[in-house]
Structures are given as structure tokens and as C-alpha cells.
Amino acid sequence: MDFTDVSLTALRVFRAVAEQGTFTAAAASLGYTQSAVSRQIAAIERAAGAELLERRRDGVRLTPAGRVVLRRANVVVDEIDATARELSGLPTEAATVRLGWFPSAGAVLLPRALAALRRTDPDLHVVSREGGTPALVRALRAGSLDLALLASAPPFRPPDTESPPLVLHTLTERPLCLAVPATHPLARGDYVDVADLRGRRWIASPSSGEDRLMGVWPGLDERPEIAHTARDWLAKLQLVAAGAGLTTITGSLAPAAPPGVRVLPVRGGPQEQRRLLLARLPGTPSEAVTRVAGAIRGVALDAYDPDAGSYASEPP
Numbered sequence: 001m002d003f004t005d006v007s008l009t010a011l012r013v014f015r016a017v018a019e020q021g022t023f024t025a026a027a028a029s030l031g032y033t034q035s036a037v038s039r040q041i042a043a044i045e046r047a048a049g050a051e052l053l054e055r056r057r058d059g060v061r062l063t064p065a066g067r068v069v070l071r072r073a074n075v076v077v078d079e080i081d082a083t084a085r086e087l088s089g090l091p092t093e094a095a096t097v098r099l100g101w102f103p104s105a106g107a108v109l110l111p112r113a114l115a116a117l118r119r120t121d122p123d124l125h126v127v128s129r130e131g132g133t134p135a136l137v138r139a140l141r142a143g144s145l146d147l148a149l150l151a152s153a154p155p156f157r158p159p160d161t162e163s164p165p166l167v168l169h170t171l172t173e174r175p176l177c178l179a180v181p182a183t184h185p186l187a188r189g190d191y192v193d194v195a196d197l198r199g200r201r202w203i204a205s206p207s208s209g210e211d212r213l214m215g216v217w218p219g220l221d222e223r224p225e226i227a228h229t230a231r232d233w234l235a236k237l238q239l240v241a242a243g244a245g246l247t248t249i250t251g252s253l254a255p256a257a258p259p260g261v262r263v264l265p266v267r268g269g270p271q272e273q274r275r276l277l278l279a280r281l282p283g284t285p286s287e288a289v290t291r292v293a294g295a296i297r298g299v300a301l302d303a304y305d306p307d308a309g310s311y312a313s314e315p316p
Contacts, residue, residue, distance in 0.1 A: 003047045008080060011073040013040040014052065018070050019142035021059040021134070044069070062141070062162075074143030095288035099128040100136040100148040104233045107256040109149070109276075112299045113292075121291055133159055140166060140281055146289045149296065151250065152275040159279065169278045169293070171300040174251040176272035178217065179236070180262050181243045187262040194269035201227040201245040203236045215247040218272055237261055250274050252300075276300060 016026040017037065027034045045052050052066035062070060101110050110128065117124055131139070137159045139145040150159055150168075158165060178197075180187045186196060197217050202224050204215030215236060216224045227245040230236050234256065236247045241260035251274075254263045266272070278293055285293070 003049075006044055006047045007040075008077070010040045010044040010047075011077055013037055014044050015070065015073050015077060015142050015144065017041060017053065017060060018062055018066070019139050019144050021138050023060070070142060078143075095123070095286070096125045096127060097286075097288050097292045098144065098146045099126055099292065100131055100139055100145045101128060102133060102136070102149060102151045103130055103231075104151070104250055104253050105149045105276075106130055107234060107253055109252050109296070109299055113296045116295045116299055117292065120295065124288055124291060126292060137166070137279070140279060143281075146280060146285075147293060147296075148279045150277040150279050152277050154273060156275060159277075164282050166279045167282050169297070171276040171278055171297055172251070173273055173275045175265060176218075176274050177249050177251060177254065177263050178266050179240045179247050179249045179257060180264060181240055181246075182260045182262050183243065184246075186246075187264070189264075191265045191267050194266055197246075197266070198222055199225075201225050203228045203230060203239045203245040203247040205229055205231045205236070217248055217266065219269065234258075248272075250276075252276060 013026065013030065013032070016030050017023060020026040020029055023034050023037050023041070026032075027037045030037070041053065048065060048069060050065040051063055052069055053060040054063055054066075099110075114126060114128075117126060129145075133150050136145065136148040136150060140148050141160075141162060152159075158168070160166070178186075178192050180192065186192050194217070197220060199222075202213075202216045204213040204224070204226050206213060206229075213224070213226070216226070228239055230239065233249075233253060237249070237253070237257055239245065240247055241258045249257070249263055257263050278296060280289065280293075
């Protein structure tokens with residue numbers, strides 16, 4: 001079988017596996033059985049005459065040959081999809097930018113950026129989706145996202161070790177804060193001392209791909225009492241408002257805190273910094289991608305009030 005005979009289905013399946021990281025996840029995203037995905041991957045590897053995916057215990061990784069095929073597959077699949085839209089009568093003149101974002105970015109920063117783009121670039125179409133950092137990075141590599149908003153914590157390592165490295169722009173770097181019930185004794189001051197966090201009840205969630213808990217203040221010298229677990233950040237904040245416990249919060253979420261919650265800095269220990277990153281593949285971005293990136297950068301900077309040490313509660 002010559003590679004010129006590879007089917008469009010095989011290219012789509014290959015891209016899905018590269019993006020999702022496992023055959024199982026790719027099958028679920030496509031609505032296929034896992035055996036069907038395996039057959040398509042076997043067929044495209046036979047046609048390529050090379051292994052395109054390195055099978056590992058934690059999923060798959062592109063080989064050098066796989067990166068070549070993925071780069072070309074993205075062009076073919078995107079052009080076919082554009083042709084289908086044109087034939088169906090959908091407008092093709094409006095540029096589309098595909099944006100990924102980590103969960104808490106959807107509470108404040110993403111809506112503000114989209115609102116700004118509607119005012120300045122009404123002809124620009126943005127489609128977005130939420131995901132954890134590993135999934136968003138795979139989607140960037142697979143070519144199914146143009147930009148991704150990522151969160152980063154010390155020691156601020158690159159989001160992956162693939163080559164070439166992703167282009168990363170730090171939008172903001174701010175201290176981690178604490179969300180406290182407004183009626184809690186800790187809410188009486190303008191900050192919380194780290195020593196006063198011992199023996200508290202926490203609202204947390206497991207961090208994707210890591211053992212640590214998100215929502216518990218880092219570096220506590222005790223085993224934390226986890227009163228509630230929740231993955232959704234707004235659910236955590238509502239639990240805080242109900243007096244159910246404390247949780248950590250990034251500065252970008254402060255404007256989304258419901259009534260009954262105070263967001264305070266923590267002092268008395270090392271500063272816990274968090275970065276907001278905008279990531280893309282290397283190369284010259286399209287004009288549309290540049291415009292979306294500019295809007296996101298503007299909102300990220302304008303929303304932060306350096307005098308107050310927090311994010312402004314009203315849209316810019």
C-alpha cells in the first residue's frame with residue numbers, strides 16, 4: 001500500500017490519537033470502537049512504512065515520522081473541512097481561531113476577551129474548549145487548537161518536552177490567594193497569616209496528572225483535612241460562601257467570587273506565584289491568531305489592579 005492511498009478516515013483517526021494521547025480516548029471522541037481505531041492506525045503505519053506512534057504505558061507519543069505525517073494530515077483534514085463548509089453554504093470569509101483554556105480561565109478572562117473581540121473584530125470567529133494542561137498541549141501539537149491559555153505553578157517547567165518547544169508568553173504572574181467565608185474569623189483582616197492555616201478544613205480537587213491537591217495551601221506541614229472535593233472552581237467558591245471550608249484561588253478568579261466570600265493574600269511564608277500563559281506552536285501566526293492573542297493579553301493586563309493587588313471586579 002502506497003501512502004498516497006491513505007484514507008481521510010485514517011488521517012482523522014491518527015490526528016485524534018495524537019491529540020487525545022490514547023487509543024481509548026480517541027475512540028471515545030470519534031464515536032468509534034477501540035479496535036476500529038487500532039485498525040486505522042495499523043493501516044496508516046503500514047502505508048508509511050514506519051512506526052508513527054510510540055506506545056508507552058501512559059499513552060502514545062509521536063515519533064519523528066509521526067510528526068511529519070501529523071503536520072501534513074492537519075493541512076489535508078482542515079482543507080477538506082473548509083471545502084465541506086463552502087459547499088454547504090456556510091461563510092468562509094470569516095477567520096476562525098481555535099482556543100483552548102484551563103478551567104478557571106472560563107470564569108472571567110475568557111468571557112472578557114471574547115466580549116472585547118466582539119467590539120473590535122466582529123468578523124473574527126472564535127471557537128473554544130476547556131481542558132487540562134496535558135490535553136490542551138496535545139491539541140496544540142495535533143493542530144486542532146491555535147492557541148491555549150495555560151496555568152503554571154513553580155518551578156515553571158515547560159508544559160511538555162516535545163520538539164520544537166511551544167511558544168509561551170507569560171500574561172501575568174500573581175500570588176496565589178485564599179478564599180475565605182466572609183463570616184470566618186480569618187476574614188476580619190486584610191490578609192491571612194500562613195501560621196493560621198493549620199487545622200483548617202479545605203475544599204480541594206485532585207490536580208490533573210499530579211498527586212498534589214488543588215485548593216489546599218501548598219507546603220502545609222500537616223496532613224490537610226479535606227472536607228469537600230470538587231473539580232469545578234465556581235462550585236468550590238459556593239462551598240466557601242456556605243462556610244464549608246477554605247480553598248486557594250488564583251487572582252483571575254477573584255471577580256467571580258460570589259457574595260459571602262473574601263479573597264485575601266497570604267503572608268508569613270514563601271510567595272506562592274502562579275503564571276497565566278498563552279501557548280502556540282512555533283512559526284508565524286496568522287493575522288487572526290495574532291488578533292485573538294492581543295485581545296487576551298490586553299484583558300489579562302487591564303483586569304489586574306496593581307494598586308489593589310487583585311483583579312478588577314468590573315470588565316474593562
